[in-house]
């Protein structure tokens with residue numbers, strides 16, 4: 309449809325005027341051509357969607373319990389699902405019951421609601437750099453200012469956080485509202501925070517009276533090494549807000565996730581959620597709950613792990629074979645991403661069209677920094693493409709990078 313030329317001001321709020329479209333989503337639009345090997349988006353593999361099981365459970369739910377499942381539900385979420393989530397959290401060492409859990413429309417909604425209830429304009433947030441871009445955009449939408457702290461090979465530089473907080477005590481600047489972290493197989497870098505750092509971060513939060521938001525979508529996708537307990541498992545003061553999601557272990561299409569926090573926070577989240585969507589998708593909650601009840605979730609996660617761990621190995625092997633010696637990358641024990649750092653004089657955004665012209669796509673790394681740093685970095689996803697495509701995509705990308713390095717010459 310042809311839209312008439314605008315003749316009037318729309319009067320958007322100051323907040324809306326400052327909102328920016330997600331750079332990743334814009335880039336992903338370019339990667340939808342069939343011939344493109346996309347190592348870009350953070351999509352789970354459709355090869356492990358439990359289509360048949362979901363079809364059967366959906367029919368069962370609709371026919372036997374449709375009068376509830378197709379109705380509005382409570383804002384907090386479907387009780388059996390909240391209980392099942394709490395049981396899974398307890399198995400990870402977190403002492404909660406279903407009453408401590410609210411079901412959200414994806415963890416993204418959790419991040420949005422937390423921003424809504426905690427952030428006033430110009431409030432600050434401590435976050436890892438690089439950090440999950442969807443969280444950065446939620447904080448930005450509520451006019452929060454992200455303070456970046458380096459992500460080291462064993463996670464957030466917690467001593468830098470401690471130092472910052474000590475200096476802050478001597479100034480009259482406002483205290484950060486919370487610390488946001490993805491401690492396990494972080495998006496975008498695939499890095500995991502060590503146990504020592506997790507405990508130390510909690511110690512710092514206790515000392516300086518800070519909230520920690522622990523966002524853990526990838527924790528169950530471990531392919532090697534030993535599990536490290538979530539930060540929340542050591543939280544004795546109720547200062548860790550924990551976010552988990554069914555997106556990476558079941559199906560993102562249901563948009564189902566959870567948030568667990570101490571009662572005062574949970575109460576505000578529920579009120580904020582009421583005005584956002586009244587309740588999460590009831591039909592999906594019931595299907596998910598039955599999927600868990602029937603014992604289907606654990607074998608399903610195992611299937612996902614098997615596939616992604618093969619993909620991860622394929623990507624790491626191909627990187628070794630085809631990437632130039634000037635490039636460095638993370639070697640994750642789980643999750644969905646590998647983070648690549650190129651020489652200082654290579655700009656991953658400028659190189660992007662050249663990769664796309666050779667039918668391979670990645671995400672430019674600077675999107676994951678609040679201050680546009682990281683121009684020489686990129687994120688690679690290994691969950692979505694098939695093993696063959698991963699191998700040929702990395703080979704092509706290696707050629708593109710080598711050509712770029714040859715063109716730019718040595719770092720001055």
Ligand SMILES: Cc1ncc(COP(=O)(O)O)c(C=O)c1O
Pocket residue numbers: 350413414415416417440442490495523525552553554555560564565
């Ligand atoms: C770190 C992190 N948090 C939250 C989300 C949002 O997940 P959901 O699908 O549950 O909204 C993602 C999605 O990729 C993520 O990587």
